Amino acid sequence: MSDCFKSLEAIGIIPVVVINDAAGAVPLARALVEGGIPTAEVTFRTEAAPAAIAAMAQQVPELLVGAGTVTCAEMARQAVEAGAKYIVSPGLNPAVVRWCLEHEVPVLPGVATPTEVETAMGLGLTTLKFFPAEQNGGVKMLxxxxxxxxTIRFIPTGGVGKENLNEYLGQPNVAACGGSWICPPALVDAGDWAGITRLCREAVAEMHGFQLLHIGLNSRDEQEARANCEVFAGLFGFPVIELPGAFFAGTAMEVVKKPFLGEKGHIAISTNSVERAMAWFERRGCRFRAEGVARDEKGLIAVYFEQEVGGFALHLRRKP
Known part of the structure; x- marks a missing residue:
């Protein structure tokens, strides 16, 4: 997978943008970045698209800008010369794919059938746009x-919105999702950048799904851990569950059998994808510890932040 596709997967959401006036390109790009989605697929449906891509690429370098609705090799060339870092097509056009491969430009052609998937595989591609997603069976088809x-990863686009975003992102063969609901044409044309930032933040919050999972307390030893857990569980009628390294009072509290990360213990926050959550926090300047990392065949299960709050380590954990 290219670095570009890795970045798109870490971001998770690709706004599909139609720009009629290139003057709005830079404030739009900044609104996306501020909202936590530092990428945009600028569609080549308007005359303003090349200038908009150029302005975004030059003045907002933290935005990973791509070009969408690219239907011929000449259009791909114009988009890349303007500053597009990736190309997206509605269908599988071998001429577009070959031009991009020859010029080492990441390309996401649209596919909807097994035949198109196999054609793309024959061209050497492993990440594809699934389009239009909902009209072609959606999650069931994926x-x-x-x-x-x-070995194929998909970026479903078309009918994807806030209400079904996580249903798509929860599929193992989905790398990210594209959609226009984050940048409605009416808001773009009106220059409502605050409104777009708000929609971005809502989409990011939905994607991560952060929730308090449990509070963890450190103990000197197993005996103290058992006693503290039994007191807490007894107050609220929670069951005491013993695991190799800790006691749990139901799902509300974990009492670790020895001193661990955090002066007092830890606060565990669940999320839909630890990898995407980490990437989002790292873009905001957060760092993570090497200790306490847990993985399985699906990826990261748990990580800890370097920073603490009130003597408690902060702990991200993947939802079941």
Missing amino acids: KSLASPYK
Whole structure:
């Protein structure tokens, strides 16, 4: 997977943008970055698209800008010369794919059938746009494609919105999702950048799904841990569950059998994807510890922030 596609997967959401006036490109780009989604697929449906891409690429370098609705090799060339870092097509056009591969430009052609997937594989691609997603079976179709095409990742676009975003992102063969709901044309044309930032933040919050999972307390030893857990569990009628390294009072409190990270203990926050959450926090300047990392065959299970709050370590954990 290219670095570009890795970045898109870490971001998780790709806004599909139609710009009619290039003067709005830079404030739009800044609104996306401020809202926590530092990428945009600027569609080549308007005359303003090349200038908009150029302005975004030059003046907001933290935004990963791509070009969408690219339907011929000449259009791909114009987009890349303007500053596009990736190309997106509605369909599988071999001429566009070959031009991009020859010029080492990441390309996401649209596919909707097994035949198109296999054609793309024959061209050497492993990350594809699934379009239009909802009209072509949505999540059910992606589940069907997962078994025969285990090495292929998809970016579903078309009918994806806040209400079904996590249903798509929860599929193992989905790298990210594209959609226009974050940048409605009416808001773009009106220059309502605050409104776009708000929609970005809502989408990011929905994607991460942060929730308090449990509070963890450190103990001197197993005996103290058991006693503290039994007191807390007894007050609220929670069951006491013993695990190798800790006691749990239901799901509300973990009492660790020895001193661990955090002066007093830890606060565990659950999220839909630890990897995406980490990338989002790292873009905001946060750092993570090397200790306490847990993984399985699906990826990261748990990580700890370097910083503490009130003597408690902060702990991200993947939702079941």
